[in-house]
Amino acid sequence: MRTITAILAVCGGVLVASGALAVAALPSPQTHFGFAPGADGKLLDYEQIVGYLKLLDERSPRLEMRQIGTSPLGKPMYVVFVSADENIARLDELHAINRRLALDPEIPEAERAGLVANGRVFVLETLSMHANELAPCQGFLQHAWELATTADPAVLAQLANVVLMVVPAHNPDGLDMVVENYRKYAGTPWDGADLPAVYHRYVGHDNNRDFVTLTQEDSRAIARLTSSEWFPQVMVEKHGMGGSGPRFYCPPSHDPITENIEAGLWTWIATFGTSMARDMHQDGLTGIAQHWAFDDYWPGSTETCIWKNVVGLLTENATVNGASPIFVEPTELVANDKGVVEYAKSVNFLDPWPGGWWRLGDAVVYELSSFRSLLRTASTYREELLRFRNDICRREVERGRTQAPYYFVLPPTQRDRGEWVKLVNLLLEHGIQVYTATERVTAGGRQFEAGSVVVPLAQPFRPFIKEVLEKQRFPLRHFTPDGEIIRPYDITSWSLPLHRGVTAEQVDVRAPELEKRLRRLEAPLALPAGPRELPAGSWGVAFSANENEAFRAAFAALKAGLPTSRIDKPLAVGDVTLPAGSFAIRPGADPRTLSKLLGEIGVPATVLAAEPAGLRQVKLPRIALVETFFHDMDAGWTRYLLDSYGVPFQVVHPGDFDKTDFAKTFDLVIFPSTDKNVLEQGRYKSQDHYYLPDLPPEFRKGIGAKGMEKLMAFFDTGGVILAWGRSCGLFLDGLEIQRGKDVTEDFRLPVSDIGDELGKKGLDVTGSWLRVKVLQDHPLTWGMPPESGVFSRGRPVFRTGQPAPDADRRVLASFPEHDILLSGYLEGEKLLANTAAAVWTRKGKGQLVLYAFAPQFRASTPATYKLLFNALLLPRL
């Protein structure tokens, strides 16, 4: 690491040259904190990071901090602008230039030349969204101080051309959790242990899967910067990765890539990535990989802004354990991912790192080199980047005018109108131009009623519209002729209409008459308000079981103590037909309670003049949600979904099962998808090997025999268990119930998992949207259409059989014989034909509901939320 020391010495020389006064007024991080960021054993928490940046903001004209939102746990989030002081003084004028170049395809050439001449390149840098990937957020303080104090003419010239806008911690809540955990165990035998939780209020690592659906406050704050507020031309998301592979990853990414983004944008990503690799090699840094592991096929990460014409980059840095160094034996080094398989010199991995000690300080040195490179490249190409941003805007609008599809139309007649409204408002939040038809219109030979929402493709963010409103067809690319296909990094389906059960019609011909009858939607869409008060003499109100919002209403009513029932058959009220399972809610003693509820629900209620027949009263269920200490993201998403629909629940960890009297405390236990061995034993199993996480033993306790006995006692006395995905395995290999001191009753439910068997025959589902037939008129499927999509990763696959005398089963949803794939990628489709995807099963009074798919996958599958909500309200037998 001799070369690294030399780089720091050079930087130090520059800083001394900047003058003693500036250095004294602006203390370096080392002077301010008493150690350099990245020092062994030292981590800065969010308050320290923000506090130091505020100090620079107050004392330097080259910095300005602005709040951009609030984290899920209520911490203020900031962006720090860093540039030449004359640029900081005219940020608002520069902002107007950015907006114009990004969104206006018809700027006259002379005016455009003026905007380009006066504009500056804005580079958004968002740091350490994965809170244990610490080098970017810790190292940035050094970079900020260097830029605030430098007198180096070359760097000053760069700052004259470029405005950096840095989100110093993308995930403030997670950062503080990780830092607190590190400090707690520092110097103990568990120094550097993992956090026994998700590093976020809800979603942990999946915060980088949220940039299409925008469910979390932090994702929304950052997405606004690129979608509707600042329109930076360049964006980098800075991550860390494992410690035993390459030291640093620079773009470009590996295949597959999305087809919806034009070649020009990819060339800019490559320009920044390759300049970075070159600059880092020049700085003496080894182990830099490109075209490796990561791809740009799936939207959902922070770089989803590339579908909105931003030159979006990802970098990854080898991590350590918190701030504790690691030693990597040369024999342990692996690359082992697409692009670089052997850890050896390759065209995209030119100078492998040889192994040895690796410290947070080393990772910070790599970050500083990459930060400086980004600034240098953006400055070098200032004029070209600004011109490109407007060129691509022009080209995308032109494509939308001359190539199909021309429009997506979302008619107002929808099965779940609340989801239609939410989808339209999500598009608005993404900066999409959305219109409504002012009268009945014809397009592509089809008629659309007045009030239809129309999204024309002739607009700057056309790639994003296409990507999220189309169904996905995974591009098959191979490593060698006839060889293995190149698999995607993440999932392969994200179509918003399909995942939300909303009808969207694609129109492939230009319709000038339609365009004359459109009004721009400027404010969020809302359904016409329903009654806010119950008319005198009426019995109550109803909400249609077809609406997800009906469940929000039901839980709000139950929590407020209002008598709430489900109507067990269809009911016609005037011109409204309420389907079976709709909710009937009566006013309580205080009429204001119901009025408040009616004002809060996003869909209108139907007034019931008299008591309907077939009422089944529902009670507020007492829900246990099982969450492991193993960064349990699916449990986190479930907590988020339940909180957002006002469903109360209590988290129970597997290690606490033996102390929990489930039978007394709960009506329902939810097992979100997690590894069966983690649940049972507190460790992972892969083939014949067990793997332990880096967690202290108190967080590695599984359910165990005693805990399982408690759970089975709950089941035996009429408890309901809901499980999906991998957790189903816990219940499919034989169970037992204790019947007195020495008597055990063994039993097997009439359902088994044939997923492994089908996998060996070639079934492979990469996170896709698959068609199922849905059993109708069942309390678990009320509100669901006869045919739906589900989000599947291919495991488990159920087979039911004849039940034992005291057991039963019902297949709630099954895959059809043909055309199973709706969106994404599926190998071995025939193997899935006619298999069960959702099963209700019973033994004695106990009921178990098993879903092969995630009904709430990343809070992005509202089409199947009803399957989850119905299970919460399933009555006891």
Ligand SMILES: [Zn+2]
């Ligand atoms: Zn990461």
